[in-house]
Amino acid sequence: MLHNLHPQPADKILMLMAEYRADPRSDKIDLGVGVYKDATGNTPVMRAVKEAERRILADQTTKAYTGLAGDPAFGTAIRDLVLGDSVAADRVACVATPGGTGAIRQALELIRMATPEATIWLSNPTWPNHPSIIKYLGMKMAEYRYFDNATRGVDFDGLMADLDALKAGDVVLLHGCCHNPTGANLTSDQMAQVIALMQDRGAVPFVDIAYQGFGDGLEADAQITRQIAAAFDNCLIAASCSKNFGIYRERTGALMAIAKDADQQALAQQNLAFLNRQNYSFPPDHGARVVTTILTDPALRAEWEAELEETRLSMLGLRQQLADELKRLTNSDRFDFLAHHRGMFSRLGATPEQVAAMRADNGIYMVGDSRFNVAGLNAQSVPVLAQAIVTAGI
Ligand code: PMP
Numbered sequence: 001m002l003h004n005l006h007p008q009p010a011d012k013i014l015m016l017m018a019e020y021r022a023d024p025r026s027d028k029i030d031l032g033v034g035v036y037k038d039a040t041g042n043t044p045v046m047r048a049v050k051e052a053e054r055r056i057l058a059d060q061t062t063k064a065y066t067g068l069a070g071d072p073a074f075g076t077a078i079r080d081l082v083l084g085d086s087v088a089a090d091r092v093a094c095v096a097t098p099g100g101t102g103a104i105r106q107a108l109e110l111i112r113m114a115t116p117e118a119t120i121w122l123s124n125p126t127w128p129n130h131p132s133i134i135k136y137l138g139m140k141m142a143e144y145r146y147f148d149n150a151t152r153g154v155d156f157d158g159l160m161a162d163l164d165a166l167k168a169g170d171v172v173l174l175h176g177c178c179h180n181p182t183g184a185n186l187t188s189d190q191m192a193q194v195i196a197l198m199q200d201r202g203a204v205p206f207v208d209i210a211y212q213g214f215g216d217g218l219e220a221d222a223q224i225t226r227q228i229a230a231a232f233d234n235c236l237i238a239a240s241c242s243k244n245f246g247i248y249r250e251r252t253g254a255l256m257a258i259a260k261d262a263d264q265q266a267l268a269q270q271n272l273a274f275l276n277r278q279n280y281s282f283p284p285d286h287g288a289r290v291v292t293t294i295l296t297d298p299a300l301r302a303e304w305e306a307e308l309e310e311t312r313l314s315m316l317g318l319r320q321q322l323a324d325e326l327k328r329l330t331n332s333d334r335f336d337f338l339a340h341h342r343g344m345f346s347r348l349g350a351t352p353e354q355v356a357a358m359r360a361d362n363g364i365y366m367v368g369d370s371r372f373n374v375a376g377l378n379a380q381s382v383p384v385l386a387q388a389i390v391t392a393g394i
Helices: 012-022 047-059 070-085 099-116 131-138 156-163 189-199 218-231 262-278 286-296 298-330 352-362 381-393
Strands: 093-099 121-123 139-144 170-177 204-209 235-242 253-258 343-347 371-373
Touching: 047 286, 047 298, 070 093, 070 235, 070 253, 070 286, 070 352, 093 099, 093 204, 093 262, 099 204, 099 253, 099 262, 099 343, 121 131, 121 156, 121 204, 131 139, 139 156, 170 189, 189 204, 189 218, 204 218, 218 235, 218 371, 253 262, 286 298, 298 381
Parallel strands: 121 139, 121 170, 170 204, 204 235
Antiparallel strands: 093 253, 235 253, 343 371
């Protein structure tokens, strides 16, 4: 049987991590993998998470199954965090999933069950796992322009021109905040135009929000998602708790399906629970319980929000330092986009050759498309990166 298998394409980012580990240089800089790192290069367990885990360890009396949708208290907590009061609670179907990736996978399966002919529209570029899963599921996909390599901002005219081809029932995947891999984001006014176009064509929005709290703050980062959720009868939202709670390996996320009314919500809820049952039965509980414990305890929540804010501000500080350093070195403001981008990533707009040169000459590891993880930097390595960018002729 197993001899029939073919090798699968290797994950580029995981390959880069292996290359980095094998590099003997002591001054190498890892700007590849998408985890937050503090100034010492550590990915810490957040203070509120440690305390929530301590409480769970002390108080939990059973490990019996929860429900197919996960603990309902988690569903309520994550719905409030992401959606606020933008839609009535009785319109939101919600299931816990293994991470944001699990939510994306379940969303795509739900789309395939409901509208198998739908085309899924992805930004070019997007997180590579989006097209990978869609292809694996045998669904149709198309791309819309997103990144303008000249300005390193959003190519809004290109985006609108491409989405002009939307057909009724097509699904448009949008990043809720902190676009991965570019760091460039739509303004609320631009999103209003995208919403009007999607409404006109009868398209359905699918929001992937994996970095709430990493851009402009917890509430500000939810704004686009809420704007979309409030504007449509139907909308899918995949939320990840991996980054903003720092619980990557616990696999914590949720899929929300916004329905037209309470009857449709019940149907969607039942289908989401069915999908969980088919794929893994009960979703993981520990990370979800940590999140619920934090979000429902005012003191713990304040502690979490404070640490998340420290994390966000440290990334913004590094962005500003890098933009300032490049301004000094180049005597121009052409790298100011680095301070305007939001989230953990920015796309530099360098060629693969320039990326390879920085790796070979300076031990600076970033993804081949010139996406780099801002959190991989610290005050000492920012000038090193800035100089390497100038030397590589970017
Ligand atoms: N969406 C995007 C855009 C991401 O960058 C990520 C994480 N890299 C995810 C979803 C999923 O994250 P996870 O499955 O680890 O929660």
